[in-house]
Amino acid sequence: MKKRNKHWQIYAWLIGLGMIVFSCNSEGREKQADPEKPVVLKINANTSITYQTIEHFGASDAWSCQFVGLWPEEKKRAIAELLFSQQNDETGQPKGIGLSLWRFNIGAGSAEQGEQSGIGDEWRRAQSFLNSDGTYDWDKQAGQVWFARAAQEFGVEHLLVFPNSPPVHMTRTGKAYAENGQSNLDFEHYDDFGEYLANVVKGLEDKGLKVDYVSPVNEPQWDWSDGGQEGTPFWNNEIAGIAKALNTALEAKNLETKMDIAEAGKINYLYEQADKEGRGEQIHDFFDTSSKNYIGDLNHMGNAISGHSYFTTSPYEAAVQQRGQVKAALEGVESRNYWMSEYCILGDNAGEINGSGRDLGIDPALYMARVIHNDLTVANASAWHWWLGVSPYDYKDGLVYIDYQKEDGNYYESKMLWTLGNYSYFIRPGYRRLEVTIGGISNQSRDLLVSAYLSPEGRELVYVLINSANKMVDAELSIDGAALDDPKFYITSKDMDLAPAVLDQQAGSLSVPARSIITVVTKP
Template identity: 35%
Template sequence: MKNKYILLGLSYLAALCSCSDDKAFEPDYLPKITSDHAMTSTVNVAGKHQVIDGFASSDAWTMDYIGKYWSNNAKEGIAKLLFSQKVERGNPEGIGLSMWRVNLGGGTAEQGEASGITDKTRRVECFLTQNGTYDWNKSSGQQYFMQKAKEYGCNNFVLFSNTPPVQFTVNGKGSGDWWNNNLREDCFDDFADFLATVAKHFSDNGYNISYISPLNEPQYSWGGDGQEGCSWQHVHVAKMARALNESLKTKGPENTMMLLAEAAKVPYLYTTDDSWADRANVIPTYFKSDSEHYLGDLERMPKLICAHSYWWDKTWDVLFDSRTKARAEADKYGLKLYQTEWSMLGEGYEDYENYDQATYMDLALSMAKVLHHDLVTASMNSWAYWTTASQEVYSQKSRFYMIRLIPTGGDYGNIADGGTYESSKNLWVLGNYSLFVRPGYYRVDLNIPEGDKKFFGSAYISPEEDKLVVVYTNINDESIQMETSIEGLNKQVVSMRQYVTSSTSDLNEVDEYLKGYIPAKSVVTMVYDLK
C-alpha cells in the first residue's frame, strides 16, 4: 500500500490517505513563498537499514570546570541545551542528546604542572588515589552533567579513558612515551579493575553504563604536552581487552560492554593506510577468527567497532569512498559501527575557500555532510561530537564547540572564573537529528532523484512506526520546494511539523505556509505523525 503525503509551501498542510486525489486547501490569507527550485522525494518505510542507538557528545575538556565553578544558572542552561527534549511553542529548549561520553581521567590534574600538560583544562582528575582508595568526589563538575543528563532523560553513558591512571604508567605521567605503550606490563589487570570498579560505582548509583572505552586513538604516539594520551599496538590492545573482559565479568556491571578501538580516522578500520601495520586494519585484526589478536570470542566484546571522523571528511568523494569501504569491511563480520569523535581538524573543506571566508552556518553544514555519510553511506548506529563546549580563540570560529564559552575575562580569560555561554549552529544542526531521531529508530530508504553533493537527506522511522523523521541538508545558495511521498506503510499522515536550522533560525518550527520550503544553506527536519 502506498500512502502519499505532498508538501507544498504555498498550500495548507493536509494529510492525504492512499489512493486519494493530491489536493490541498490554500487559504487566501497565507503569505506567498517563492522557491528557486522544486524537487520530489520518496520515503520507502519498507526499506529498513540500521537501528540508531543514539547521538552523543563528550564532557572533555571543559565540562568539569563549568560544573564546578560556573553559576547555577549558567550550568543549568548549558545542561538544558544539551539534554532537554522539550519544545516550547515551536522552539526547542535543547537538542535531546541520548548518549553522553564521560572522560575517566588519569590523575594529571592532581599532578598540576608536573604532569607536563600545559593546558590545565586537559588535565583530568582520577577517582583512584595514590594510596589505592577511591575518592568519588573527584571530577564533581563532570558528575554534575552526568546527573543532569539523567534528569533530562539521557541515560546511556559511555565511560572513556585516554590514559591509565598515572600510578600505572611507565613514566608516571598521563601522556605517553611517544610511540611506546605507557601502561606498565604488570598493571593491565589493575587498569582493567579500575575501569570496571568505576563503571560499577556509577551503575549502582542509577546510571546506565552501556560501554567502557579503555583507550583512545592507538595509532598516535601521544607524547608531548597536549593532553592525556597513550599509544597502543595491537598486541597491547588485545591484552587490555582480555583483562577488561575478565574484570567486567567479576567486578563490573552485569550489562556493561567494552567499546573498541576509537580509531583515529575511518580508514584505519579497513587498511593500514599510512600507519604501522600493528596499529591499523582494525576490523579484521580483532574480528577475523584466525587473527593473532582475535577478540570476537570475548563475552564483553560486542559486535561493534568505533572510529573517529577526523581528517577524511573534507570532500564528498573522500567521505563517500572511505565510509563505503568501512561499511563493506564491517559487513564481513556483522558489525555495528559507531562514530565517537568529530570536530574540524585541518584545512581544505570543499564548500568554502578557507575558514576566514566561511560563516558559522557554513561550518555547521560541513558537519551535516559528515553526519550524512556516517549515517547513510557507512550506516553507523551512533554519532558523537567531540568537545561539547569551549572558548573561541585564534580565529577558530566554531570548529571545536557546540556551545561557546565566554569567561568573565573574555575569550582568553580564566575558565575557572565563570562566564557566559552561547549556542552555536553546530549544536542546532546536530539537534536536527538528535532531538527527533531517538534510540531505536531505524533508518529507511529516501530517494531524491535530483539530489546531489549539495542537497541530500535521510529518513528514520520509530519502532512503533508512529513517527517518521526526514532530515534534508541544502548547501546550495538557492531554496528548494520539496514534495515528499511516503511508501511502504499502511498508515496515514495525521500531522507534520518542520524545523529549520539556518543563518537566521536555530531549529525553530516553521509556520504552516512554509512547510515543504527548504531555505538556502539550511538543515531541515520534517517530523510526521502517523496513524
Template identity: 40%
Template sequence: MIQNFFCFLFSVSLISGSLLAQTPPKELEIELHPEQAFQTIHSFGASGCWFAEPIGAHWPDQKKEHIAELLFSTEKTENGSPKGLGLSAWRFNIGAGTAEQGDSSGIIEPNHRVESFLGENGQYDWSKQPGYQYFLKKASDYKVPNLIAFVNSPPVFFNKNQLGFLQTKGHTTNLKKEHYKDFGHFLATIVQHFDNEGYHFNYLSPINEPQWDWHGEFGHAKQEGTPYSNEEMFEVITEVNKALKKNKSATKIVIPEAAMLTYLTDENGPTSDQINTFWNNKSKLYLGNLSHLATYVAGHSYFTDGSNEQIISVREKLKKSSSAYNLDYWQSEYSLLGNGYLEGEESRSTLDCGLFLAKIIHHDLVVGNASAWHYWNSFEPGDWKKDTRYYLIALEPNEDWSDGSYAVTGNFYALGHYSRFVRPGMQRIGLTRSDQATAIEAAEGVMISAYQHPATKETVLVVINYTEDYYTLKINGESAEWYNQYITNRSNRFKYRGDVQSSFIQLMPRSIYTLVSD
C-alpha cells in the same frame, strides 16, 4: 511610506519562505520506502571533556543548569521550538590524575588536566572530578538512555614515565605491562561504584585513538593520551573483560575508537586494519568471543572529510567491512578538526560550519550506515559567530573559570536536527528521488535521509539544502500528509515553523530542515 510598506512585505516574505526569489524554485520529489529498513538508531551523543570540570564544579547553578538543559532536554518552548539537543548518549572522561600533578603533569592547559579517582596509595576518592560528575548526574536526571565512560590515559602511576602522555615518539603504550590487570580492575571498580550510586555506564571505552603517539614536549603537552599497538590492545582489553566479568557487570566494552575511519579497514602500521584484526575469528588477536565486548565498531570521522569523493568512498568501504562481521558502526567522535570544512574558503560562518557538520552526519548515517553518532566537544572557549569548528557551545569564561557566558553555535543546531528527533529505536528507511542524484551530486545539492519508528510509524526526515537555490519538495509514498517543520538557516535557528503539507515543502537556501510526521 508605500515604498517602505512593500519593502517590509518583501523582507517578511523572504523570512517566511515564500517564493519571491529572483529565479523559480527547483522541484524535487521523493518517495519513501518504509519496507526498506536499514540500521536501527542507537544514539546521538557528545563528550563532556575538559570544561565540564570548571563549569560543573564552579559556575553559578542557573548557568550550568541551563547548559545541561541545552544538551539533554527533549522539551519544547512555548512557541514549539526545542529547548535542547535531547542527546541520547553522554560520554564521561575517566581521568588519569594529571590534575593532582599540576604543572608537574607537563600538560600546558590546566583544564586539560584531569583528576583520578584512584590515588597512588591504592585508595579511591569518589569526590574527585566533581564537575564531570555534575554533568553525568544531569544526564541521568534528564533520562539520557546511554552513559559511556571513556579513557584517554591510564592512571599516571601505572605508566612508564609517571605522566599522562609520552615524552618520546613511538608506538608502544605508556601503560606498564605489569599494570594491565590493575588497569582493568581500576575501570571495573569505577563502573561498579557508579552502578551502586544509580548511574549505570552502559558502555566502557578503555582506549582512545590508539594510532596517535600522544607525544608532547614537557610543559607543552596538550592532553592525556597514550598509543597502543593492536597486540597491546588485545592484551589490555582481555584484562578489562576479565575484570568486568569478575564483577558480574552489565557494562559492555566498546573498541577500538580508531583515530580515523581508514584505520578500521586498512592503513599501515601497528594499529591498522582493526576490524579484521579484532573480529576475524582466524586472527591471533580475535576479541569477538569476549563476554563483555559490544558488537559495535567505533571510529572517528576526523580527516576523512577532505572532499565529497573521500567522504563517500571511505564510508562505503567501512560499511562493507563492518557488515561482513555483522558489526554496527559507531561514529564516536568528530569535530571540524581538519580543513575539509573550509571547502576552499579562508574562514567559515557558524552556519557554514553547521551545514558542513550536517553533511558529515548525513554521510556517516546514509553511506556508512552508522547506528550511533557522537560529537566532540560539547563546550570549549571560543567565538560563537565564526569558525565554530570544535564545539557545540562556545564559552567565554572569566579569568579563574568561576563564571562566564556562553552561546550555542551552528554545530549545535546541526546536531540537534538529528539528535532531538531521530530517536533511539528508529530505523533508517529507503527513499528514491525524482532527480536520481548520485551520492556525489546530492552532497553538492540536497541531501535527504528518512527514519521511522517500527511500532508507532512516526516518520522523521532530515533535509539539507547545501545550495544557494530555492527548492520545492514533495513527499510521496507516505500516509502522513502533514509534517511538523523545524528549520535552521540564515534567519532561523532550530526553530519550529508550524505544519507543512507533504505535497508542497519549500526549502530555502543554505538550510537544514527536520520534518516530523504529524
C-alpha cells in the same frame, strides 16, 4: 549570552508564483518540461527498505565540564538543558537537542600533578578517582559527575566512560602522555588497568549513574608524545590484551557494562593498515575469528566497532568513498555495527572549511550536517558522537561555547548545536533508517542531502533535509508514494535555531530555504 529565537514561521509559497528555481546537480533531478516553472524534486521514503537501527547521538564532557560543572547552578543547568532536554517551550520550540548518550572522560591524574604533569593547558589536565596510595576518592571529578547526573535527570538514555590514558601511577613515564610513540602501559599492568576501569564503573554506579559502555582506549594510532593532553598509543595486540583484562574485571564485579573498541583516530584505520602497521585494519583484527587479536567473543564486548571521522571528511567525493569502504568492511562481520564516536571540524579540509576559529554561524553547521549525513547513510553508522559538548576554545569544536574562565562566565549557543539537534532531538534510539530516493533514484547531490527514519513502533517518520546551496529548492515529499500526513517542520538556518515552521501545503510542495537544515516529523 546569546538569546534564543523563541518562535519563527516559514511559509512555503505555491508552485508557479515566481519562486526561485533551484538547480540541483543530482542525476536524479526531474526534467523541466516548462522553463517558466520551477523544478520540483520528488523525494520518497520507502518503508519497505530499511537499514541500520540508530542507537544514540552523543557528545563528550572533556575537558571543560570539570570546571563548568562547578559554575553557578543557574548557568550550568541552562547549559545542561541545551544539551540534554527533550522538552519544547510554550511555542513548540525544542529547549535543547536531546542527546541520547553522554561521554564521561575518566581522568588519569594529570590535574593532581599540576604543572609537573607536562601538560601546559590546565583545562586539558584531568583528575583521577585513584589516589597514589591505591585508594579511591569518589569526590573527585565533581563537575563531570554533576553533568552526568544532569544528563540522567533530563532523560539521556546512555552513559559511556572513556580514559585517554591509564592513571599516571600505572604509566611507564609517570605522566599521562607517552614518549617516542610507544604505549605508556606495560603488559604487567593490563590487569591493574582493567581492574581500575571496572572500579570506576562500579564507583559511578554506586553514585546512581548507570554506565552502559566503557571505551578503554582512545585514538591508539596517534603518538600522544607532545604533552598537549592526556593520551597514549596502543598496538592492536595491546588493545586485545587490555580488552581481555577489562572483560575479566567487569565479569568479576557482575557489571553489565559493555566495551566499546577501539576509537580509531581515522575511519580508514578500521579497514586498512594505512600508515600505522599493527594499528590499522581493526575490523579484521578484532572481529575476524582467524585473527590472533580476535576479541569478538568476550562476554562484555559491545555490538559495535568505533572510529573517528577526523581528516576524512573532504574533499566530498573522497569522504563518500571512504565511508563506503567502512560499510563494505563490516558487511562480512556478523552482528557488528559501526559507531562514529568522535568528530569536530579540524584542519583545512581541502579548502572546504578551516577548523581554526570559533564560528557560531551556519557555515560550520552545514559542513557538520553533511558529515552526519554521510556517516549515517554511506557508512551506515548506528551512532554519531560530537567531540566537545562545551568548549572554551577558539576552534570549531563545540556545541555550546563558554568564556575561558574556570569559576564563572557566559555561554553561547552555536548553529552546530541546533544542527545536531535536527537529528538527535527527533531520531531517538531504536529508529530505523529508510531508503530515500530523489527523482526515483538513490543518488544524491551534495547540495541537497536527504535521509529518513522510522520509529520502532512505526507511528512516526522523520525526514532530515540539508540544503547547502545558495538557492531555495522545491521538494515534494512522500512516504511510499503517498503524501505526508500532518507534517511538522523544524528549521536551523542563519536566522533560526531548530525553530518550528508553518507550511502552506495546498500545493503539496515544500520550499526548502537556502543554506538550511529542515527536519520533518510526520505519520507514515
